[in-house]
Amino acid sequence: MKPKIDDVAKLAGVSPTTVSRVLNNRGYISDRTKEKVQKAMSELNYFPNDVARSLFNKRSNLLGVILPTTANPFFGELTFHLENISAAKGYKMLVCNSLNRIDKEEKYLEMLLRNQVDGIIVGTHNRGILDYHKQNLAVVAIDRYLSETIPVVSSDNYEGGKIATDLLVSQGCKNIVLIDGIGDLETPARLRRKAYEEIMEELGLRPIVYEIPEVFDRESQAKVIAKLFKEYPDVDGVFATNDIFAASFITMAKKMGRDVPGQIKVIGYDGTESVQSFLPELTTIQQPISTIAEIAIELLLKEIEGEFQDIPLETRLPVKLLKGTTA
Amino acid sequence: MKPKIDDVAKLAGVSPTTVSRVLNNRGYISDRTKEKVQKAMSELNYFPNDVARSLFNKRSNLLGVILPTTANPFFGELTFHLENISAAKGYKMLVCNSLNRIDKEEKYLEMLLRNQVDGIIVGTHNRGILDYHKQNLAVVAIDRYLSETIPVVSSDNYEGGKIATDLLVSQGCKNIVLIDGIGDLETPARLRRKAYEEIMEELGLRPIVYEIPEVFDRESQAKVIAKLFKEYPDVDGVFATNDIFAASFITMAKKMGRDVPGQIKVIGYDGTESVQSFLPELTTIQQPISTIAEIAIELLLKEIEGEFQDIPLETRLPVKLLKGTTA
DNA sequence: CTGAAAGCGCTTACAG
DNA sequence: CTGAAAGCGCTTACAG
Missing domain, CATH: 1.10.260.40 (lambda repressor-like DNA-binding domains)
Structure with missing residues (x-):
């Protein structure tokens, strides 16, 4: 024993x-x-035995993180940073892959509460459903509005969308299409789309949006993109709100015999290490993933310590254009 | 309250x-x-309160997983599957990114023990250092030999290495170079190299191996590959033991004005979802990641339940050639 | 069918 | 400087 x-x-x-x-x-x-x-x-x-200690102290030093899936490089990298920063501060991390499914998310939330986590980082999209605050638990959201009182950390999505759209316009694209995921309309990531739409309208161009329903499924991506090519054969610029969509588009374009960037310019979003290794030619908007993680943990620990005064409700971190050759 | x-x-x-x-x-x-x-x-x-329950039951329903980093798509995807399967069986997952650093690994192991995890999945390389068995804790290793008594689950690395090498040879490559990471000589993943070396020697060809010291650092990869090009300008085939190295090589080859696959054929290893999205043209050996996760959890739960009889010490899962256009 | 008591492995006032 | 007692939130024999 x-x-x-x-x-x-x-x-x-x-x-x-x-x-x-x-x-x-x-x-x-x-x-x-x-x-x-x-x-x-x-x-x-x-x-x-930390279980016994936690019971007495009413402090588990456990953090929960709920996100769609670590299989997605953005979240895989985010998880790495969140965990590493937490570990350095003496916290351990319970990871939950919800695949954006509300039922799973609710189960995970209950599990985390039962396990007496000191706080939760949320990177999934289900606004309102989870009554985090009622439990008066420390929560920080990444790129999601969860309630009026939960701080949100995100990249500067509007600026990112603006840089991307401006770049395509400045390169002479006339028929610029946005490829986006389906999601809550009120998520900060939607600002990428909003910037695109506003700039297009300012320029008297028509915004065209294609939405991919099953975000993590390559089939679903391919289907939507095929439809795009059929309906807008004269597309000459694409802004994809994440790099996977951008990559899917480029793959399909190649199959259709279209030259990127010759005939169509493409720009993505995220700029993970993975995409930099696998597809360095992709022009993309890079999110400051490690900074997002740092700030999220910092705010969460403040909440845990009860220091609510200097917690900004919204933190927008600067993005960076990674200039590849696709746009 | x-x-x-x-x-x-x-x-x-x-x-x-x-x-x-x-x-x-x-x-x-x-x-x-x-x-x-x-x-x-x-x-x-x-x-x-599950903390109180765990204390009484001497059962936490917590699993720990120690791996290099979820930022690497192979481990990000593996983590997703491990966690998802565990959740379905009522277990939660504490994730630890060790970056292959022994000091971190030891700290994480102690942390997991203090937290009374019921079992641990290990995907890092430090043989022997961690006296898992002394603690008589349930442990399953993924692609690593940790001790004589810890079951190992891996893809059929030798077969994968053989398929890759044979493919290059059959495509007429004469100067085939292996790009590998640095690591324990006794890890199953080394069988990829072993297969390459044996086949080369059988054919009377000289095996040439380049090792990348800082596995996760693109700079380090680039440096070694530049050296490779300098020392073996006539390289016409490359087997990289993971897809990131393969991608780095291809990127460098392009920079040097070499055509892949025209002048140099390249084949990687892993075949993650990420690489299939970002670099679908890469020919690679695909590991059955979800099956690896399934079996690892299955064995771990058996150990936890004390059913030691039917636990195989080594499980080798079949690999699959993903035929792209780079080889 | 239901409850009082003891205990899981710790920690913290409170005495001394 | 050190120890006996009570308690963290549960569960499980044991009675009834």
């Missing part, structure tokens, strides 16, 4: 209270006692 | 014991009592 605090106490010839004290570096303990206890601990290979 | 079992008991006019019984569906309870209790629970919005 695993040794417990009583075993250590017995071996060291002290009380469990004293062992707990050296464990927590709390109160006065003579050096001699401390040494005895530490010797006993290492002899028994003792590690304190 | 969060309601606890006593609050529910009081509201329902029963004892905590009875509430616990309806919670766990255990022992006889009259329908009327059950209803009263359930009504009280929903009225109070009560969720049991």
Whole structure:
């Protein structure tokens, strides 16, 4: 069996209270006692049981993160940063892949509450459904508005959409199409689309939007893009609101014998490490993923500590144009 | 404050014991009592505290996973599957990104032990360092030999290496170079290299291996590949032991004005969803990621349940050639 | 069919 | 400087 605090106490010839004290570096303990206890601990290979500690302290040092799927490079990278930053601050991370499904999200939320997480980072889209605040739990959202009181961290989506659209326009594209996912209309990521639509209208051009219903399914992407080519054969510029859609479009364009960027310019969004490795020629808007993670954790820890005063409700981080050769 | 079992008991006019019984569906309870209790629970919005339950049950239903980084698409996808399968079986997942650093790995292992995880999935390379078995904890390794007694699940690396090398040879390549990571010599993934070396030697060709020291760093990859081009300008075939290296090579080849596959054929390894989206033209050996995850969890749960009899020490899953246009 | 008591492995006032 | 007692929120024999 695993040794417990009583075993250590017995071996060291002290009380469990004293062992707990050296464990927590709390109160006065003579050096001699401390040494005895530490010797006993290492002899028994003792590690304190954090479950018991959490129960008493009402603090689990556990964070939950709910996102669509770590299989998507953006979220895979985000998870890496969130976890790494949390670990450095003494928190552990329970990861939940909801695939944007509300039923899963609700189950995960309940699971996290039962497990007494100290806070949750949410990167999925279901506004309102999850009554986070009622539980008065620390929550930070990434790129999603969850309620009036939950802080949101995101890249500057409007600016990103503007840079992308402006770039296509400045390169002489006349028939610029947006490829977007289906989602909540009130998500900050929709600002990418909003910027596109507003700029197009300002220029007297008609905004054309194609929506991909099953965001993570290549078939679904291909189907919509095929439709796009059929209905708008004269497309000469594409802004995809994520790099996977951009890549799908380029693949399809090649199949159709269209030259990118010769006949069609393409620009994506996200700029993950993965896309930089696999498709470095893609021109894209890069999100500052590690900064997003840093700030999200920072705000969450503030909430956990009860420092609500200096928590901005919205943080928009600057994006960067990664100039490849596709636009 | 969060309601606890006593609050529910009081509201329902029963004892905590009875509430616990309806919670766990255990022992006889009259329908009327059950209803009263359930009504009280929903009225109070009560969720049991799993920390307290874990403490008593000596079962956390927590699994730990230690891997290099979810930022790498292979591990991002693996994590997604591991987590999803675990969730379906009632387990939660603590994710640890070790970046292959031994110090981090040790810290994470201790953290997981303190948190009383029921089992651990390990996808990092540090053989022996972690005395998993001494703690007699349920452990399953993915693509790593950790000790004589820890079951390993992997793709059929030798077969994958063979398919890749054979393909290059059959396409007439004479100067075939392997690009590999640096790592433990005894990891199953090394069988990819072994297959390459053996086939080359059988054919009277000289195996040439380039090792990338900082696996996740594009700079490091670029440096080694530049060296490769300098030392072996007549390279006409490349087998990269992962798709990121393959992509890096292709990118560099383009920069050098070499045509792939015209002058150099390239084949990678992994075949993730990401690479299929971003670089579908890459010919690669696809690992059955979801099956690896399924079997790893299945074996881990068996260990947790104490069913050691039918746990194979090594499981090699079939790979599949994804024929693109680069080889 | 239901409840009082003890205990899971810790920690923290409170004494001394 | 150190220890005995109570309690964190549950569950499970044991009675009744």
